[in-house]
Amino acid sequence: MKRRYLEQKLKVRTLRAIDAIATHGSLLGAAKALNVAQPTLTRSLQELEETFGFRIFDRHARGVRLTPAGEVVWNSTRRILAEIRRLDGDLDRFLSGTAGSVAIGTLPVAAEGAVPRIMADARSRHPDLQIRLVQGRTEELLPLLAAGDIELVVGRLYGPDAPDGFRRETHYQEPISFVARADHPIFRLEAVTVADLARYKLVLPTLSQRLGREIEHILAEIGLSGQARLRSGSTGLTRDLVHHSDSLAILPSTLMSEDFERGTMRIVPFPVPSGQRDAGVIYRGEVPLSPAAEIVLAIIRETIGRIAGPGGAATRGTERFGTAAGEL
Template identity: 50%
Template sequence: MTIRRYLNQRLKLHQLRALEAIVAQGSLLRAAAVLGISQPALTRMLQELEEVTGQRLFDRLPRGVRPTEAGMMLAQAARRILAELRRLDEALDRISDPEGGTVAIGTLPVAATGVLPGALTRLTAEHPGIRVRLEQGRTEELLPKLAAGEIDLIVGRLYEPAMPDGFPREPLWEEPISIIARAGHPVFEEAEVTLETLRRYDLILPTVSQRVGQEIENLLALLSLEPSSSMRSSSYGFIREMLLATDMISVMPRLMMAGDMLRGVLRVVPLPVPAPQRPAGLILPRGRPLPPAGHAFVACLRAHVAEIGERGLAAITGRHMGGRENNRTAARPGG
């Protein structure tokens, strides 16, 4: 028997926001805190939603909740509906302020600390009316949001997808794992940097998970640098201060320190072995054009990446997985 739910008449936007928050947080308590309402009020809202849909939307677990098939289906629709409303809101803003608008950017961690600040500084200077929404995460976390229209594009490392996903990928630069040291470090006085040279200095390493961390570990193994004697920190600021104040060296994607290298206070140490290529750039939406603010951001990103390339900090590429960065060239000050 077919149930007439009349969702177009009975569903309310605040219910969709509540459902999205519960799925995202995996807990009624945390979702209530995010929404700024009490947990009993959120529970009543969920009960109303289950009554409207005629479906159980979540399974209760010892700690938190897990969406059922119906709950996940409704959450995905909620994301699309709310994203469409955000885009409508932004389109109406553009009517009143053609030079303004909003761009929603998903960013991977390395890009967030590396190329993005310079690109956004340029965007603010050239287009002061544009607003920016940033969301940081891993590629697998950001792609569903790109598909749903919650973000306009993704900036960062371009990993090959396990399966074709239809998202256009546009490589713009290479961000190799590199050895980083302060500009006045004794290592730059060496006629040739060897593995023995590198082993004289203590390491300060970023605490990063997933694929970036594995790539750092792979290069450490390739160089036979002993990670057990290293110091590790998840704080970009702490690593920076230790590099500037001591003779420690670091191993990381070099553009994590792009600002300091552009200012000339940190430099890339030439590696005695080739570094694996690491293309980075844009992941764009499927079948949906960028908003005008998105095009303005991409233009500023290209200009900033070109400046980084001119300073010798990164190879500029137009081919996905193309070219090999070898770190062999002695970096200029700031390069």
């Protein structure tokens, strides 16, 4: 196979052009973003495709789209650009003596539960450490992790559909529980039954959320699929509804760890068949973490171990739901 000598021919501005065209889906949008003339960018793309020996983009009426081979090029381009940005950050850290910067992805439940504690510990120990949080769903965050746009993902560890080369560390569980305000009448019962739960309106996540659909299956399994309910996509609204009414919420109890710690909310002692719901951190196994990411990973391990272990805030609802750290 003919060698392309890419290490000699490719330049950073060429990689930036590929990334911009793929991101904007048009030469005009990419040219504006790069502040270059469109004819100049068009010539650069033509030269680039001659170097590779295949088309990177297919042209269509509304712009361009990546070819299958172009997808391979773009994925590598994003990783290379991410490494260059990381080098820039590492140099800043070295020259300034600061802890540097890192981008972290967080799933919605973790963003409301574990991540605020992690951020507080990070600020306390490393006030000069800059952390950029990117919240999203698993299917949105893992491509960013693969491209090097983020270095860590914190939250629920959904199993991959196919091997992806990521390392997954399990640090705690995100079991689903019924929760109520601390002085709710349901806590006066000796044993809570399905009939007892059915007396109260339920507050549920929206069905557009993966979690909402999972909870629907659980309610059907225990016989509460026809129960009166409210739907909320906001943890704050769910918290207010539970605090100021007799409504019960069913959700990952880690979301309410601070309420458990303050004693304003408790887990209803009813066994919910949510199964094993591992949560923790995901990162690329084949690429060394930046010094800033190593710092944050160490803080994640320690902070989650503290709040999920015996006596931690996450255990005070009525039952322990954290587990010891381990690697999948």
